Amino acid sequence: xxxxxxxxxxxxxxxxxxxxxxxxxxxxxxxxxxxxxxxxxxxxxxxxxxxxxxxxxxxxxxxxxxxxxxxxxxxxxxxxxxxxxxxxxxxxxxxxxxxxxxxxxxxxxxxxxxxxxxxxxxxxxxxxxxxxxxxxxxxxxxxxxxxxxxxxxxxxxxxxxxxxxxxxxxxx
Amino acid sequence: xxxxxxxxxxxxxxxxxxxxxxxxxxxxxxxxxxxxxxxxxxxxxxxxxxxxxxxxxxxxxxxxxxxxxxxxxxxxxxxxxxxxxxxxxxxxxxxxxxxxxxxxxxxxxxxxxxxxxxxxxxxxxxxxxxxxxxxxxxxxxxxxxxxxxxxxxxxxxxxxxxxxxxxxxxxx
DNA sequence: TTCAACTGATTGCTTTTTGCAACTGGTTTA
DNA sequence: TAAACCAGTTGCAAAAAGCAATCAGTTGAA
Numbered sequence: 001x002x003x004x005x006x007x008x009x010x011x012x013x014x015x016x017x018x019x020x021x022x023x024x025x026x027x028x029x030x031x032x033x034x035x036x037x038x039x040x041x042x043x044x045x046x047x048x049x050x051x052x053x054x055x056x057x058x059x060x061x062x063x064x065x066x067x068x069x070x071x072x073x074x075x076x077x078x079x080x081x082x083x084x085x086x087x088x089x090x091x092x093x094x095x096x097x098x099x100x101x102x103x104x105x106x107x108x109x110x111x112x113x114x115x116x117x118x119x120x121x122x123x124x125x126x127x128x129x130x131x132x133x134x135x136x137x138x139x140x141x142x143x144x145x146x147x148x149x150x151x152x153x154x155x156x157x158x159x160x161x162x163x164x165x166x167x168x169x170x171x172x
Numbered sequence: 173x174x175x176x177x178x179x180x181x182x183x184x185x186x187x188x189x190x191x192x193x194x195x196x197x198x199x200x201x202x203x204x205x206x207x208x209x210x211x212x213x214x215x216x217x218x219x220x221x222x223x224x225x226x227x228x229x230x231x232x233x234x235x236x237x238x239x240x241x242x243x244x245x246x247x248x249x250x251x252x253x254x255x256x257x258x259x260x261x262x263x264x265x266x267x268x269x270x271x272x273x274x275x276x277x278x279x280x281x282x283x284x285x286x287x288x289x290x291x292x293x294x295x296x297x298x299x300x301x302x303x304x305x306x307x308x309x310x311x312x313x314x315x316x317x318x319x320x321x322x323x324x325x326x327x328x329x330x331x332x333x334x335x336x337x338x339x340x341x342x343x344x
Numbered sequence: 345t346t347c348a349a350c351t352g353a354t355t356g357c358t359t360t361t362t363g364c365a366a367c368t369g370g371t372t373t374a
Numbered sequence: 375t376a377a378a379c380c381a382g383t384t385g386c387a388a389a390a391a392g393c394a395a396t397c398a399g400t401t402g403a404a
Contacts, residue, residue: 005278006218006219006220007218007219007280007283008278008279008280008282008283008284009200009218009219009273009279009280009283009284010269010270010271010272010273010274010277010279010283010284010287011196011197011200011266011269011270011273011287012197012200012218012219012273012283013273013277013278013279014269014270014272014273014277015193015196015197015269016193017277019191019192019193019196020191020192020193020390020391021187021188021191021192021391022391024183024187024191025183025184025187028181028183028184037351037352038351038352038353039350039351039352042352046178046179046181046184047178047179047181047184048178050391050392050393050394051352051353051354051393052353052354052355052391052392052393053390053391053392054353055352055353055354056390058352065276075350075351075400075401076351076399076400076401077350077351077352077353077399077400077401078351078352078400079351079352086276089272089275089276090272092268092271092272093265093268093269093272094183096264096265096268097182097183097186097187097265098182098183098186099182099264100182100186100261100262100264100265101181101182101183101184101185101186102182103261104237104258104261105182105185105186105189106177106180106185107180107181107182107185108179108180108181110180111179111180111181111182111184112180112181112182115182115183192361192362193362194362209380209381210380210381210382211379211380211381214381214382222362222363222364222365223364223365223381223382223383224362224363224364224382224383224384225361225362225363226382227381227382227383228361228362230382247371247372247379247380248370248371248372248380249370249371249372249379249380249381249382250371250380250381251380251381345404346403346404347402347403347404348401348402348403348404349400349401349402349403350399350400350401350402351398351399351400351401352397352398352399353396353397353398354395354396354397354398355394355395355396355397356393356394356395356396357392357393357394357395358391358392358393359390359391359392359393360389360390360391360392361388361389361390361391362387362388362389362390363386363387363388363389364385364386364387364388365384365385365386366383366384366385367382367383367384367385368381368382368383368384369380369381369382369383370379370380370381371378371379371380371381372377372378372379372380373376373377373378373379374375374376374377374378
């Protein structure tokens with residue numbers, strides 16, 4: 001019953017839900033990596049999240065409405081985690097955080113190419129991306145005319161990875 | 173050699189610096205409340221920060237370049253904390269967090285009026301506000317023609333406070 | 345039918361961080 | 375000269391994070 005928040009300030013309340021070192025990482029991997037199962041999130045984790053922390057965060061994010069969980073019909077134990085409207089609307093925050101990190105922190109090229117595209121694309125691109133996430137996660141109808149932002153982000157990322165791998169080979 | 177960071181992802185790096193429950197609260201109070209001294213930050217804290225946590229965060233934020241500290245010439249013990257370019261550029265993140273919090277969390281009217289103005293003003297207003305913070309915190313030259321965004325945010329906040337106080341009086 | 349690999353977690357343990365209240369040593373003001 | 379003010383610090387308990395090993399049910403191939 002102690003759903004007592006520290007204050008009614010919108011920034012504080014956002015921080016009370018997302019202000020820890022892992023919640024946004026989990027949402028980021030679901031959003032940009034399209035990782036939907038526990039194992040995918042655990043084993044592909046760039047930052048090496050521990051299984052108990054992941055389990056705790058998934059549970060908490062579902063409780064708070066930032067994720068939903070449904071059973072995977074192909075495997076009785078598998079759950080599929082999806083974004084909700086609440087977490088899809090975090091796209092602008094991710095974009096601004098990515099832009100800030102790119103400007104001030106020692107980012108790697110591979111892991112920041114998507115942030116760069118989001119920054120350059122601006123709000124119109126964010127809106128397209130959010131529409132696409134609604135299709136992917138909320139079973140919203142897809143507009144077949146629109147090219148996929150998700151695929152563009154993915155392609156740009158893979159291109160950088162391939163280019164760097166080729167450069168590394170050539171240098172050997 | 174300390175492999176300091178978990179990954180080179182810009183979102184992760186931003187989170188490693190700001191991803192806790194107090195860092196952004198401290199910066200918010202300096203930015204929007206213009207609180208520049210330890211006691212001001214401690215005693216006016218809406219969320220009730222503890223003195224040891226405040227001391228630790230101020231120290232850490234100065235070390236990481238998000239705040240600067242100088243001595244107050246009027247009092248030998250007083251320090252003046254100022255924003256840096258790095259923290260001034262958090263304005264878009266604060267604006268987006270405020271917008272998200274207003275949409276999805278149980279915010280109070282008083283504490284969200286400023287977030288509302290920032291959201292409605294959009295990026296042009298954010299740029300004006302950042303210019304103003306540079307004048308206030310980085311000793312940048314002031315453009316006397318520009319009306320102060322800081323004052324507008326402050327006035328809107330005080331107006332809501334006054335209106336609600338009057339309504340409370342009338343109800344007695 | 346059996347068994348190895350895979351599924352989403354859980355357990356036990358240690359380290360780190362947070363939260364709280366009291367306290368410190370120095371400074372300014374009345 | 376005493377009270378109020380200043381920026382913190384200290385000691386301790388509780389909570390959270392981090393790590394490695396483990397769990398029991400499910401699946402698919404031999």
